[in-house]
Amino acid sequence: MTPLDIYTERLARVRAAMAEQQVDTLLLSVGHDLPYLTGYLAMPLERLTMLVVPRDGDPTLLIPRLEAPRVDEQPGVFELLPWDETDDPTALVAKLAAGSRTLAVGDQMWARFLVELLPQLPGAEYRRAVDVVGPLRMVKDQAEIDALAAAGAAVDRIAGELQSGSIPLVGRTEAEVSADLSARIVAEGHQKVNFAIVAAGENAASPHHHAGPRVIGENEIVLCDFGGTMDGYCSDITRCVVTGDVPADIAEAYAVLHEAQRAAVASATVGTGCQEVDRTARRIIADAGYGEYFVHRTGHGIGLEEHEDPYIVEGNDRPLEAGHAFSVEPGIYVPGQWGMRLEDIVVATAAGPSPMNAADHDLASV
16 A cells, blocks of 8 residues: 555544544644654644644644645645744634534643633534544554564564673673664664663662663673664563573572563453453462562553553453554562563464564573
8 A cells, every 4th residue: 555545544544433433623733643644743843733634624734834844745635734933823723623513632732732722612622532543543554563573573683682692781881781772773774762771780670760870790680671663663672681690589580570471472362351461461470479579561552652552451451453562561670689571562463462572582691
């Protein structure tokens, strides 16, 4: 399919969802719903960008004139409407949405623009656009799955270099290793580095530790969680290594973590509730006595964004559908001592869970 065909088809599905939910107009500003429908990712500026999608009629992409050259126009998908510095962009949006009784607004729309828009459309009811676009974005098509697989294979190669000892650790700071991982992410074809967590020893007990000046020593665990954006789609992988001999307590805990992650991936079948995947990992870790040290959800959706629906967490009983893409990343974190996490991206398919990562899952000694 051409990009034009893709965006036309996605807009048709969005309009069907709008009709089902009785939404008259969809308003999308910054955020990833916009590129999903148009191919254009807006900068988070103080100048308003807004895609106005009426249930009936042609969509309009309202954009600051100085930003218009960045847009790849898609004839038949949307009309481009640049606005000038002396224009009132919210008044232009109100004009395009005139007569709408129910509007769905994107989560990332700046509050200042919504506040300005409210009095210009008196009596209108507002809803979240995620209820319209979110379920569609959750189900990845084959091209999206192929993009996730390519991004996953790229970071797999970096994980392999980490596990083989090709990336020096001992004597370097966490920040230096993080910069090294970031450079490799770009070298492997990503256009953007989203994160490169490097946490050694006791720092690994902080799940989102910021790599800093701590020097990595011998005989300690090092947690590396890294990913980026390649051709619009995200990668995300976590692997741990030990710089030397693996202490008995770490080996014991990692065996539990490895089994919890393996079982959770295997449980992620079409029709299974998201919370059941979380429960599978959590049960194994809790039964081994580490339950209090597993302090976050088991996973998050991934696609155009690093974190998106569906979330693999207690309380989310949404059944997995073919095309749902998400991380499976249980962790064990003992404050002041060490932490560990094991993460793959997985796509639910009719034939079973399909991991996007194949890097070795064992705890490597480097």
